[in-house]
Amino acid sequence: MTQALFPLGGGRAEVAPGAVHVPGWLSVERRRELVEACRAWARGPVPLRHTALPGGGVMSVQTVCLGWHWLPYRYSRTADDVNGAPVAPFPGWLGDLGREAVAAAYGEGAEGEVEAGGAGTDGVRYAPDAALVNFYDGDARMGMHQDREERSSAPVVSLSIGDSCLFRFGNTESRGRPYTDVLLESGDLFVFGGPSRFAYHGVPKVYPGTGDPESGMRAGRLNLTLRETGLPGAG
Numbered sequence: 001m002t003q004a005l006f007p008l009g010g011g012r013a014e015v016a017p018g019a020v021h022v023p024g025w026l027s028v029e030r031r032r033e034l035v036e037a038c039r040a041w042a043r044g045p046v047p048l049r050h051t052a053l054p055g056g057g058v059m060s061v062q063t064v065c066l067g068w069h070w071l072p073y074r075y076s077r078t079a080d081d082v083n084g085a086p087v088a089p090f091p092g093w094l095g096d097l098g099r100e101a102v103a104a105a106y107g108e109g110a111e112g113e114v115e116a117g118g119a120g121t122d123g124v125r126y127a128p129d130a131a132l133v134n135f136y137d138g139d140a141r142m143g144m145h146q147d148r149e150e151r152s153s154a155p156v157v158s159l160s161i162g163d164s165c166l167f168r169f170g171n172t173e174s175r176g177r178p179y180t181d182v183l184l185e186s187g188d189l190f191v192f193g194g195p196s197r198f199a200y201h202g203v204p205k206v207y208p209g210t211g212d213p214e215s216g217m218r219a220g221r222l223n224l225t226l227r228e229t230g231l232p233g234a235g
């Protein structure tokens with residue numbers, strides 16, 4: 001594995017400009033709370049589902065959304081490609097967690113200010129209004145892609161729980177090299193903003209049996225990404 005990391009202190013590592021990995025950021029208690037919350041969200045109003053792709057395939061990852069429903073390749077307030085139900089609200093506490101995460105990644109003084117990530121929106125408080133909750137079984141993976149349906153350049157906050165995975169973080173130009181392979185383990189935080197906000201990234205592999213059962217995940221990997229959609233309407 002190539003892991004060209006630059007230590008930032010506090011256990012943080014800058015993988016690319018504006019892309020920061022904070023291993024073990026979530027306490028076991030927070031992991032458990034998030035796992036419980038994800039179980040509830042997966043029960044509805046929109047069920048966890050394999051997203052259907054325009055080419056006819058389906059994603060191996062199973063997803064449920066909060067705040068805004070993501071489908072290829074737009075956001076909607078209703079799950080237009082699943083059951084048409086209104087998406088579950090994005091909870092205020094998850095926004096607080098997102099602001100804490102941005103501050104942890106970019107420096108405690110940041111207090112969630114996007115400025116700290118170099119996103120170019122000086123001093124604006126990080127206000128995520130959408131989350132994708134992804135569940136990976138042992139065979140699931142996610143191809144290299146950009147998170148680009150958002151109209152905001154605020155950072156993406158990614159939280160991982162359960163089995164470890166290989167996370168590939170690339171460049172903004174193409175799916176190919178240069179990229180950095182990072183091992184994301186249970187409790188890890190990864191934030192990408194600023195010059196890395198629209199970098200290609202993906203999950204080529206999950207490592208079954210590497211999780212921490214005390215987090216409440218018996219098997220598989222859970223990942224939450226928090227985003228600012230920049231779309232109109234209260235989150």
Ligand SMILES: O=C(O)CCC(=O)C(=O)O
Nearest residue numbers: 132134147158203223225
């Ligand atoms: O599972 C991950 O670590 C990444 C998820 C992701 O890139 C996405 O949901 O867009």
Ligand SMILES: [Fe+2]
Nearest residue numbers: 145146147201
């Ligand atoms: Fe993504």
